[in-house]
Amino acid sequence: MNLNDCPLCLTDGGHCLYRGDHLRIIAPQELEFPGLIRVVWHQHLAEMTDLIPTQRSHLMMTVCIVEDIIRKVMQPDKINLAAFGNVVPHLHWHIIPRWHNDPYFPNPIWGAKQREVIEVQQEWRKNQEKQLMSAIEEYFVSHPQVS
Amino acid sequence: MNLNDCPLCLTDGGHCLYRGDHLRIIAPQELEFPGLIRVVWHQHLAEMTDLIPTQRSHLMMTVCIVEDIIRKVMQPDKINLAAFGNVVPHLHWHIIPRWHNDPYFPNPIWGAKQREVIEVQQEWRKNQEKQLMSAIEEYFVSHPQVS
Numbered sequence A, B: 001m002n003l004n005d006c007p008l009c010l011t012d013g014g015h016c017l018y019r020g021d022h023l024r025i026i027a028p029q030e031l032e033f034p035g036l037i038r039v040v041w042h043q044h045l046a047e048m049t050d051l052i053p054t055q056r057s058h059l060m061m062t063v064c065i066v067e068d069i070i071r072k073v074m075q076p077d078k079i080n081l082a083a084f085g086n087v088v089p090h091l092h093w094h095i096i097p098r099w100h101n102d103p104y105f106p107n108p109i110w111g112a113k114q115r116e117v118i119e120v121q122q123e124w125r126k127n128q129e130k131q132l133m134s135a136i137e138e139y140f141v142s143h144p145q146v147s
Helices: A053-074 A119-144 B053-074 B119-142
Strands: A015-019 A025-026 A037-041 A078-083 A092-098 B013-018 B023-027 B036-040 B076-081 B094-100
Touching: A015 A119, A015 B076, A025 A053, A025 A119, A037 A053, A053 A078, A053 A092, A053 A119, A053 B053, B013 B094, B013 B119, B023 B053, B053 B076, B053 B094, B053 B119
Parallel strands: none
Antiparallel strands: A015 A025, A025 A037, A037 A092, A078 A092, A078 B076, B013 B023, B023 B036, B036 B094, B076 B094
């Protein structure tokens, strides 16, 4: 996979909440995973150690800012962080709010499904996701140094 | 779960390759996942954003050093990084070398198994794991500033 066929080179990968010089913050708005946010490095590199240390710090600082906003807005029981890239080897982080009663808990969201989610709860969390998206956009408008 | 019943407070969580003031590096030596290494924060905290920024940097710098050594010694096709803590909410990172022909690829190791591993290959990777463990120990002996 290279620049010509990588989906994260060809597209943003979801609704873009912030676009910096080196990375972007994406809300994929996946129905099953309300509040899941991705931080995508613009350049087509596969691993954290393909970045120089200052770039790694910038990326992880951004991941932590997103984690912090997710915790404040969505008040999950746990945060999951992951960078895999087995299917799309273009460096990107998943920041995932988890709840004890979400469909996959305590498994990672890539594991076996444990239960169906209650519809009213799903609705509530999808509403929270909208607030989350606004909160992330607002943060990065008012903190332009993180670019 | 608290200090009294948390397995990462009560035990190291595997063979300890390095013990710093704030974190330790563990080789769980799991048969199915040769080369999987964990970096465990000593203090019982759940999330990256429960740490102060200098602690986050120290932890991720250590994760990246381990990733770098894994890539050099085991030459995997991909590295997977994850911090979940759904079962044990005590901050720890998984650094996982992945190969196109490993049992779960391209799924995360928490996903559905895709194939059985070839025994001779497994044996070879378990040998590489021993070299990896030595390399990590040696690195941290000769770089005591990372503690």
